[in-house]
Amino acid sequence: MQFETIIGLEVHAQLLTESKMFCRCSAGYASADPNTHVCPVCLGLPGALPVINHGAVQATIMTGLALTCSIPEYSKFDRKNYIYPDLMKGYQISQYDLPLCGGGVLPLVIDGKRKDIGITRVHLEEDTARLVHRTANGETYSLVDVNRSGVPLMEIVSEPDMRSPEEARAYLMALRQILRYIGVSTANMEEGAFRCDANVSQRTLDGSVIGPKVEIKNMNSFRSVERALAFEVERQRKALRDGEALVQETRGWVEDQGITVSQRTKEFAHDYRYFPEPDLPPLVLDRAEVDGIQSRMAELPTARRDRFIEQYGLNEREAELLTVEREVADFFEVTVDGDADRAREASNWITGEIFALMRDSGLELDDVNISPEQIRELIELVGEDTINNRTAKEVLVAVHETGKSPREIVEERGLAQVSDEAQLLAVVRSVVDEHPDAVTDYQNGKKAAIGFLIGQVMKQMRGTANPGVARSLLEQTLAERVTS
Ligand SMILES: [Zn+2]
Known part of the structure; x- marks a missing residue:
């Protein structure tokens, strides 16, 4: 039997508001x-009454707009009723049949091909409190931290449009990128600000066998989502091939064992008895407000990538690398500072040396001690022949270590490139005198020997010799030696 995998994702993202969803408590609970x-x-x-945080409503609408959702004029909150120790009221204020945002699309690029993933809806709700499980003296118990209770939570539901664990991962990464670009969420998965539940099932290509839908929970990283889905795809296919019964159920991912385990079958599924929240007025959204939110929205990653190619003449790969994170794209544009001629060099420095520095040190761009202005200065120093590229790389590391400007470092350390012919000629002559074998090689037609001699000049000059001038002086001197 040839199977096709069907995956739909539900993402809960905490919104970056100052206060909670329905009260004035601070939403910053982590520290x-x-x-x-x-x-x-x-x-x-x-008897306590909730009041709607409009900042959260606007952030949700902005997310909907970024995903090209429709924003209805009328929306409302509903009560979702269930009992759990982390749910303080015995119900969660959520949205049921009239969410803030309706059908949209998230475009992905997979293996160079565009694929659109449908967005079913985006709605707004409140987070629950946090349970902390402890063990002491052989007894286990749980503590409740209410700080997280009522933090604004946005739920983004996709259509079942993904066909592999890799596509699911690509969708999550693209979604996280958009939320970060528009600044509505940190979307940090490890910190619980971006949580994902997955629905996965199998069907045969001819539609003759359709397996039940299984929901997977407890995945705390992009990698665990991909692993959990891959495990589940194999488990379901094997069961269907072997004629075993598969049931519609909720399964939890067990990270350290690399398996999913059954948590709840359909017979125990909740009936949430949704009804409209009587303590809150319905949300009536006027067009002007929605248009205002649209106009405040930051440029989205795909649009920015296309603009980088168009405006700065970058290739697709460079533009992609520079727009993965908004901070990097901003850093690049401040470095370029409106001068497209500088774009190539700026891109090389950022995707080359800066990325290498971040990789080696494990630092985020914000923590790298180098500013866009300093990169620009470095590009100028190379452009005006004050330093060569090799020295520039050393200077960059020194800027990061000392916080001093590139010019200061060049002056302090005497790194300015020497183009003065008289000074270089003296060094060239001594190098030629010291290496008769290389000179003979060169004169016998091994022109590559000049590279070795230039290296020797550079060594004596501590890398500050202008390589172009050094080469022409060497060629001149070697020619003279032949004729003499
Ligand atoms: Zn409160």
Whole structure:
């Protein structure tokens, strides 16, 4: 039997608002002491009334617009009822039948080909409190930290359009990139600001066998999503081939064993008894507000990549590398500073030396001690022949280590390139005198020997010799030696 994999993803992303979704408590819970960002609303005390955080509504609409969703004029919040220790009120305020954003698209590029993944909806809800599980004296117990309760959470639901674990991973990376570009979420998966549940099933290409849909939870990194899905695809295909019964269920990914295990079957599925939230007014969205949000939205990664190719004459690969993270794209454009002639050099420095520095040191761009202005200065120093490319790389490392400007470092360390012919000629002559074998090789037609001699000149000059001038002086001197 030939199977096709069907994958749909649900992503929960925490929004970067100052305050929580329905109260004025700070939403920044990560570094706070437990249970310090709490009030009667997010503690779920009887009689406390929620108030809508419009910043969260706008961030959700901006996300919808970035995914080319339609934004209806009328939306509302609903109660999703269930009981769990981390759910303070016994219900979660969410959105059921009238979400803030309807059908959209996220375009992916897979193996050089464009593939559009449908977005079913984007809606807004509140996060739950956090349970911390402990063991002491052989007993296990759980603690509740209410700081996270009521933090704005956006749910982005895709259509079941993905056909492989690799496509699912590409979708998540593209989605994270967009959320970061428009600045609505850190979308950091390891910190729990970007969580993914996956629905996966199998069907035969002719449609004669359709396997049940299985939901997978507990995946904490892009890699674990890909691994969990790959495991599940194989498990389901084997069961279908062997004629074993597969059930519609929820399974959890067990990272250290690399397997999924059954958590809940359909018989125990929740009935959430949704109904409209009586404590909140419906959301009526006027066109002007939606247009205003659209006009404030940052340029999206694909648009920026295309513009980089067009405006700066970069190739596709360079443009791709420079636009993966918004910070890098911004850094590049400040370096170029409107002068397209500088784009090539700027791209080379950033994707070459800066990326290498980040890789070697494990630092993010923000933590690298080099500014776009300093890269520009370095490009100028090379352009005006003050230093050569090799010295420039040394200077860059020194800028990162000392925080001094490239010009200061060149002056302090005497790294300025020497183009003065009289000074270079003296060195050239001494090198020629010291290496008669190389001179003989050169005169016997081994022209490559001049490379060795230039290297010797560079060595004596601590890399500061102008290589072009050094070469022509060497050629001249060697020619004279032949005739003399
Ligand atoms: Zn509160």
